[in-house]
Amino acid sequence: MSQPASRYSRITGTGSYLPPERLTNEALAQRLARDGIETSDEWIVERTGIRARHFAAAGVAASDLAVEAARHALEAAGRKAEEIDLIIVATSTPDMVFPSTACIVQRKLGAFGGAAFDVQAVCSGFVYGTAVADSMIRGGLATRALVIGAEVFSRILDFKDRTTCVLFGDGAGAVVLEASDTPGILASELHADGRHVEILCVPGTVSGGQVLGDPLLKMDGQAVFKLAVGVLESAARAVLAKAGRNDADIDWLIPHQANIRIMQSTAKKLKLPAEKLVVTVDQHGNTSAASIPLALDVAVRQGRVQRGDTVMLEGVGGGFTWGAVLLDF
Template sequence: MIYARIAGTGSYLPGEPVTNNDLVARGVDTSDEWIVERTGIRSRHLAPAEVGSSELARIACERAIEAAGCNADDIDLIIVATSTPDYIFPSTAALLQSKLGIRNGGAAFDVQAVCSGFVYALTVAEKFIRSGSHKRALVVGAEVFSRILDWSDRGTCVLFGDGAGAVVLEASEAPGIRASALHADGSHHPILCVPGGVASGQVIGDPFLRMDGQSVFKFAVKVLGDVALEVLEQAGALPAQVDWLIPHQANIRILQATAKRLGMSMDRVITTVDRHGNTSAASIPLALDLAVRDGRIRPGHRVILEGVGGGFTWGAALLDF
């Protein structure tokens, strides 16, 4: 039996933290108290204008490859989860492959599932590895959400940030990813979307992120609880047997509500939303890498990764680290 295990993690946040008070100083009509009370966010990172998702991904991937103890040319599959690609095409994954100097002809492509993107990409990579067709994959979440924010809309612009996180997923004789589940319901797309595009060199529609916060909150709490229980049932496990829960880092209230639904205390939930805000597809691998490097997540620990995002999409993976 071939399994897929995480062999190394890496992450990257660009520049210095931008605090809530920094946003106020830049002219955003808000306050530190307002943001913290409603979201738990205290700061975020914003990439320079010349830095795209592929460059954030490159640094995160180099760190993950080093942690896995392998070489870049050992990677035969790259999947990048992003809603903010460098170009319309080629894919961010192809650009990343070039930046890493990988010339072995391995597959490289993007996955677009917004904030669920990393879980989607991880699950897809696991299927490739378990099929025997590929041996070692880079699975990446990378975003520059600051590019699609309306800085006059305090209900959204204060929530998001830029960053990247990555894992090396490799074939193993020992179980790694135990169970996974992916879902989508496109009928909910109006409550979280960027309803614009490009045609003939012109922006068509609205190019900024728009969100019905209350509706998103209710939907997220329900499906995050449901999908976590789904993967536990698949694996024949109980919430009490999970060492760590890593939800998509969108809002501290969503994290708290999800933990309560699962009967888990917050000291078993990895929380990083306070320091980098909502980084969409990057948020789960950013939180994972932090907890691995600070020693909280150790070999043998059982972890749930779960996300929910525009589409609507949602998913979870249960793994032994």
């Protein structure tokens, strides 16, 4: 009896969307100054590499950004929404407590019937979602998936804390992941360490119609930096080993766009030249789960990432979560 053909998954289309309002460091500094908070373009750029970010207008939800990114990805893949049988949305800023933002996206796209759910791994969310979708496609539970990262972090920022409010922005990125008889996703690696919950969190919840705790983002920047550099390197090396590849095989490194110093440090540890590092943090800020698919789509549409290139995606975020995906684009 012949063996069944191997089943893999490949990215067939990418898309992204940024809200129209672009806020430069200077404009944000002026806004903060009205409340007596001092910062400057120089201070922000020196510490983070960020020069601008986008904020969603009042009434615009994560699902709205996700739908626009998904439509662009579907167009790039040459697919219609009704051909999708799995939607995974990675987000820390969902539209509602429930149902999932993915179900809301499904309704807005008209892609009914397939599975739809959210993944909550903060800035690692897109890596987590991609790994889950890949596993479901390989296992026959799905054939064509939308994996989306979408965030409206501007809604959970403490604008009295200049060390955090200058870092984040809103946006969405998406990929269409389809079953294939040739490998696309080569290997994935996912991890978490709950001992570090407090270093990056929003310590609030809803109970009895009231917010309990603090609904605004809290971060120990130095602790996050120290952990991030180490775990990103280890995750990258783990997926390379699983795939039987090495540092020299990486054509593009697309890390979570949190801080230029973390990104450059990771590239250096992998012996990658600066020109192989995709950087969008300067224009987008940290868009959490949206940052990796946003950066991927930018690089694809600019003609840098091309078919056949080997791409490393990696993220680290609150939880403390981290992971990496190696793929042939």
